[in-house]
Amino acid sequence: MGVNNIGVGSVGGARRVSPGLQCLVCGDTSSGKHYGILACNGCSGFFKRSVRRKLIYRCQAGTGACVVDKAHRNQCQACRLKKCIQMGMNKDGRSMTSLPFIYNDENLMPLAFI
């Protein structure tokens, strides 16, 4: 482990969380990079499931502006995935932040996901 990898430790291949890093999506403790950005296990898994199953979420509030933090990240899947993408999460090393979003009160997913 290099000295530059402060905050990221590994034992036997296991990835451990560390107080030094935090998730760009929800602020929870991060174990390192996931899909291009510093993210926690929760947001990493959520993004993985959403992309793999091509899930389409709808913001129940209709605003697309729900708070996404450790305490509320499971309250609105649409806003959580939106923030994942806005913070730079991507599947193939290609950013999705410039993709058009659907805000027509149907869902908040980028067109490329459908």
Add this chain to the structure above:
Amino acid sequence: MGVNNIGVGSVGGARRVSPGLQCLVCGDTSSGKHYGILACNGCSGFFKRSVRRKLIYRCQAGTGACVVDKAHRNQCQACRLKKCIQMGMNKDGRSMTSLPFIYNDENLMPLAFI
């Protein structure tokens, strides 16, 4: 690069795989010798981890005859490691093919691994 090294190319020091060489364990493309035999990155890493951590695997099928190819190599660790050793993989330049195996439906690992 010598003319004898057909199939193995390198650019800028990076090791590249080539269709000309294939892993003796699973048939995947190989980048050259690993632990004594032509092997792919996957089987090389698998053997490395197994030996280092002295892992003991069990064949769930109980036959010790699972297919080990690129598509199925992760289906049975016991049969993968068995084939690694049978094809001549070794840790210190000393062949393990003559080591006794345990076939008493407990596991398939060589005694020396335990």
Add this chain to the structure above:
DNA sequence: TCCGGTCAAGGTTATT
């Protein structure tokens, strides 16, 4: 050339 180390991706498991 090859070996050891790295670490993100994907799979698995426990929990709810």
Add this chain to the structure above:
DNA sequence: AATAACCTTGACCGGA
């Protein structure tokens, strides 16, 4: 069913 912690894999890199 979804979530998140844990685990295994393998492509890549630097060093010998």
